[in-house]
Amino acid sequence: MTKLRLAIVGAGPAGIYAADLLVKAERHFDVSIDLFEQLPAPYGLVRYGVAPDHPRIKGIITALREVLDSGVIRFFGNVRYGVDITLDDLKKHYNAVIFSTGAIHDAALKVPGIELEGSYGAADFVSWFDGHPDVPRTWPLDAQSVAVIGNGNVALDVSRILAKHADDLLVTEIPANVYEGLKASPVTDVHVFGRRGPAQVKFTPLELRELGEMNDVDMIVHDEDFELDEASKAAIESNKQVFVINKVLNQWRERPVGQASRRLHLHFYAKPLEIVGDEAGHVSAIRWERTKPDAAGGVVGTGEIRELPIQAVYRAVGYFGSPVDGIPFDEHHGVIPNHEGQVLDDSNSVIPGVYATGWIKRGPVGLIGHTKSDAMETLEHLKRDQANWWSPEDPAEESIPALLEERGVLYTDLDGWHKLDEHELALGAAEGRLRVKVVPRDEMIEISRAQPEA
Numbered sequence: 001m002t003k004l005r006l007a008i009v010g011a012g013p014a015g016i017y018a019a020d021l022l023v024k025a026e027r028h029f030d031v032s033i034d035l036f037e038q039l040p041a042p043y044g045l046v047r048y049g050v051a052p053d054h055p056r057i058k059g060i061i062t063a064l065r066e067v068l069d070s071g072v073i074r075f076f077g078n079v080r081y082g083v084d085i086t087l088d089d090l091k092k093h094y095n096a097v098i099f100s101t102g103a104i105h106d107a108a109l110k111v112p113g114i115e116l117e118g119s120y121g122a123a124d125f126v127s128w129f130d131g132h133p134d135v136p137r138t139w140p141l142d143a144q145s146v147a148v149i150g151n152g153n154v155a156l157d158v159s160r161i162l163a164k165h166a167d168d169l170l171v172t173e174i175p176a177n178v179y180e181g182l183k184a185s186p187v188t189d190v191h192v193f194g195r196r197g198p199a200q201v202k203f204t205p206l207e208l209r210e211l212g213e214m215n216d217v218d219m220i221v222h223d224e225d226f227e228l229d230e231a232s233k234a235a236i237e238s239n240k241q242v243f244v245i246n247k248v249l250n251q252w253r254e255r256p257v258g259q260a261s262r263r264l265h266l267h268f269y270a271k272p273l274e275i276v277g278d279e280a281g282h283v284s285a286i287r288w289e290r291t292k293p294d295a296a297g298g299v300v301g302t303g304e305i306r307e308l309p310i311q312a313v314y315r316a317v318g319y320f321g322s323p324v325d326g327i328p329f330d331e332h333h334g335v336i337p338n339h340e341g342q343v344l345d346d347s348n349s350v351i352p353g354v355y356a357t358g359w360i361k362r363g364p365v366g367l368i369g370h371t372k373s374d375a376m377e378t379l380e381h382l383k384r385d386q387a388n389w390w391s392p393e394d395p396a397e398e399s400i401p402a403l404l405e406e407r408g409v410l411y412t413d414l415d416g417w418h419k420l421d422e423h424e425l426a427l428g429a430a431e432g433r434l435r436v437k438v439v440p441r442d443e444m445i446e447i448s449r450a451q452p453e454a
């Protein structure tokens with residue numbers, strides 16, 4: 001029987017689901033899959049994006065781990081495609097490659113002053129509080145009043161972590177440096193800004209409701225934001241999600257406030273115009289224009305300009321993918337150009353043997369579950385394209401560890417991940433917590449590659 005030697009680059013949910021679905025799929029060939037990941041640990045944004053106080057979502061790792069442990073897929077961590085392994089290497093050793101490299105950086109926001117000191121991208125902050133090994137260990141949390149721009153779930157994650165008392169996060173897996181940073185934060189007010197109205201937000205009800213459950217944090221909403229136009233009323237009546245969001249927000253309008261030491265303010269119909277700086281070039285205020293419904297579900301400016309003193313601003317306006325070495329890249333959308341997962345060249349022709357799935361295929365929107373349907377679509381083409389697969393010169397499985405060793409790459413494998421996982425669980429158990437994350441890359445590698453004592 002023909003054997004497909006498949007390389008998958010990126011061990012986030014998209015890459016792992018693709019491997020799992022292919023192994024389980026009805027097909028007329030054998031498969032052998034190698035999963036390459038630039039970090040020493042797998043799971044992508046499930047480990048380094050999903051907020052630490054969302055243990056239920058983090059629990060998806062259990063299902064992803066079962067896939068890796070099934071014995072059919074090899075994991076090569078701490079191997080960066082484009083540096084440690086190249087497209088030429090993949091062509092020499094595999095029949096095809098699927099790129100599932102996701103997105104880790106912030107999309108740009110064109111607002112004057114966004115480059116000032118004290119202005120941050122949400123993705124960078126998320127990487128910090130989730131213990132990503134490649135970001136600095138300290139985060140400048142010295143602001144009392146903070147603005148968060150965006151009306152999606154990442155804006156809520158960032159606002160919640162900023163507003164929550166550090167001790168209330170101690171039950172989670174946050175590393176010590178994150179706890180200490182948050183504990184010392186002088187923050188009292190977090191202001192979330194969205195251009196549109198409460199019926200047009202992109203939050204999900206569960207994440208919104210959670211804000212109101214924070215200890216010693218008042219939720220502040222403004223009556224002027226709830227004069228609903230016909231389009232908003234129609235959205236509330238026809239969409240269950242919008243209905244629940246509206247209900248939650250209206251409950252907050254009735255709640256007594258004033259006792260809590262911190263406040264989380266939601267400003268709707270507020271279009272940021274400028275981040276104002278002081279003489280030292282540091283963020284000192286946010287200036288915005290009040291908008292109003294345009295009767296078609298959108299908004300228009302009213303000309304009324306408002307300003308609020310702040311000392312830090314976070315833009316949570318989306319993630320953006322990064323180019324992948326030797327593969328075409330759509331600079332406008334931050335994705336690998338593709339047709340249903342088949343990667344396309346500059347003239348829109350399919351490049352044989354090269355596929356994409358997950359956020360780098362579709363763009364950085366959607367939940368973990370969506371990466372499964374993504375993978376299915378991509379795999380349909382991979383399975384059908386057999387005649388166009390590459391013909392590798394050296395498909396032997398042993399060639400890959402030999403190649404990495406020859407290059408001095410300190411790769412981690414599945415056993416190594418188990419060791420790191422157990423180590424983190426033990427650190428957690430010692431503190432009565434589920435897990436405490438190991439952050440420095442060299443420490444992760446050292447634990448993963450440790451040899452058993454003789």
Ligand SMILES: Cc1cc2nc3c(=O)[nH]c(=O)nc-3n(C[C@H](O)[C@H](O)[C@H](O)COP(=O)(O)OP(=O)(O)OC[C@H]3O[C@@H](n4cnc5c(N)ncnc54)[C@H](O)[C@@H]3O)c2cc1C
Nearest residue numbers: 010012013014038044045049081101102103358359367368
């Ligand atoms: C802040 C945040 C919170 C979220 N919360 C939730 C939530 O609560 N629930 C939910 O369902 N979804 C949530 N999501 C969405 C979810 O994380 C994504 O849908 C999902 O992770 C996308 O999967 P992916 O595999 O395409 O990308 P990723 O998860 O980004 O995985 C890509 C992997 O590729 C690796 N990689 C990149 N470049 C290279 C390279 N050159 N060589 C080798 N490896 C490489 C990366 O290190 C990474 O491990 C959240 C996302 C964010 C950003």
